[in-house]
Amino acid sequence: MSTGEDPAQQPIGKHMRTGPLKAGQRVQLTDYKGRKSTITLVEGGQWHTHQGVLDHHRLIGQPEGIVVENSGGYRYQVLRPLLNDYVLSMPRGATVVYPKDSAQIVQVADIFPGAHVLEAGVGSGALSISLLRAVGDAGTLNSYELREEFAEIARGNVEAFFGQPHPGWNIHLGDAAQKPLEIETPGGVDRVVLDMLAPWECLEAVRTVLAPGGVWVSYVASVTQLSRLTEAIRGSGGFTEPEAHETMLRTWHLDGLAVRPDHRMVAHTGFLLSARRLADDQLPLELKKREKVSEPSPEDKQAWPGTAEDAAQLTWDEEGLKTRTVSGKKARRAAATALKHAQAAEEVTPGE
Numbered sequence: 001m002s003t004g005e006d007p008a009q010q011p012i013g014k015h016m017r018t019g020p021l022k023a024g025q026r027v028q029l030t031d032y033k034g035r036k037s038t039i040t041l042v043e044g045g046q047w048h049t050h051q052g053v054l055d056h057h058r059l060i061g062q063p064e065g066i067v068v069e070n071s072g073g074y075r076y077q078v079l080r081p082l083l084n085d086y087v088l089s090m091p092r093g094a095t096v097v098y099p100k101d102s103a104q105i106v107q108v109a110d111i112f113p114g115a116h117v118l119e120a121g122v123g124s125g126a127l128s129i130s131l132l133r134a135v136g137d138a139g140t141l142n143s144y145e146l147r148e149e150f151a152e153i154a155r156g157n158v159e160a161f162f163g164q165p166h167p168g169w170n171i172h173l174g175d176a177a178q179k180p181l182e183i184e185t186p187g188g189v190d191r192v193v194l195d196m197l198a199p200w201e202c203l204e205a206v207r208t209v210l211a212p213g214g215v216w217v218s219y220v221a222s223v224t225q226l227s228r229l230t231e232a233i234r235g236s237g238g239f240t241e242p243e244a245h246e247t248m249l250r251t252w253h254l255d256g257l258a259v260r261p262d263h264r265m266v267a268h269t270g271f272l273l274s275a276r277r278l279a280d281d282q283l284p285l286e287l288k289k290r291e292k293v294s295e296p297s298p299e300d301k302q303a304w305p306g307t308a309e310d311a312a313q314l315t316w317d318e319e320g321l322k323t324r325t326v327s328g329k330k331a332r333r334a335a336a337t338a339l340k341h342a343q344a345a346e347e348v349t350p351g352e
Contacts, residue, residue, distance in 0.1 A: 012132075012167070013133075013161065015350035016163040020063055021064065022041065023043045025040070025345065026080065027039060027079070027081070028081040029047070029078060030076060030079070031074065031075070032074075038085065040341055042056055044057070051070065054070040054071070087102075090125075090161075090338065091335070104245075105130070105131075110215055114135065117135055117141045118144070118191070118192045120196055123145075124334070127193065128169070129161050132166050140169075143170070144172050144180060146175065150326075152338070155339075156335060156340075157338045160344070162345075176205065184208075191214060192209075210277040213277060213279075215274060215276055216274065216275050220270060220271050221271070239277060241284060246271050247269075247272075248265065
């Protein structure tokens with residue numbers, strides 16, 4: 001059914017989110033136990049489980065919200081996955097930024113339509129999708145990633161979500177501490193979002209490319225990273241006093257009068273540290289509360305070394321921080337799957 005809107009003038013990705021279900025789109029199937037499965041619709045395709053077979057042609061051309069039965073009589077509720085669902089089910093190499101954190105990043109960083117945003121640490125592209133939706137068709141996002149296989153996973157996931165390449169998105173391979181200095185205009189970036197192991201290494205690059213008043217948000221997993229980055233920003237003198245928080249998400253059990261918190265929750269995933277760029281040659285105000293801060297002990301200083309000699313004694317990498325290392329084989333497999341989904345999504349015709 002046509003909406004009367006010129007497909008060429010539609011916002012990027014709208015054709016993947018509205019109208020009847022089409023081949024190439026992702027759909028989410030929910031069974032009677034609330035279990036969700038996400039599949040890509042294919043002409044002539046079938047979805048096989050131990051409970052039976054569901055033909056894709058029974059879904060293609062139908063509206064969202066239908067309930068269908070497979071060959072074994074099992075019923076499924078059919079909807080397009082929301083962004084929250086999509087990022088948790090898409091192929092991944094690096095761990096994705098959880099939706100609760102992506103939402104906070106977009107809000108805290110004040111990502112606005114038309115903004116030029118710098119992102120470092122693309123991972124699997126979950127945060128990139130949220131940033132691209134926030135900057136809109138008129139905005140731009142420059143993403144920097146060290147590992148080529150991660151960049152390919154992200155590219156496939158983003159294109160599968162929007163159904164096409166986003167015109168405002170560019171991925172650059174290289175060190176985020178150096179590469180932006182080659183590409184970005186000094187003071188030309190509105191917002192900076194970093195999701196990496198050692199964001200303090202990008203301090204000079206951020207100070208150079210971020211516009212006065214611009215917001216810098218970093219997503220870090222550990223207290224030691226949070227402490228080291230905070231002291232680096234304070235010591236630079238070019239930013240406002242850093243602010244940090246984390247978000248806890250707790251769902252509730254709803255069953256008649258049995259209304260209570262669920263026994264399990266998404267608790268700590270990471271910290272968000274934010275600060276704003278001051279104008280050139282300006283120093284932050286001396287906040288009164290800083291007078292009460294005790295002098296760090298030698299042990300504290302060793303956790304976030306302040307000199308190159310001290311830093312050389314610590315290794316701020318996945319091994320040093322005891323985080324999971326993603327093998328090249330797994331990343332390449334995820335990249336191939338993401339590319340397959342992107343190619344299927346690009347076959348969806350806008351406006352039909």
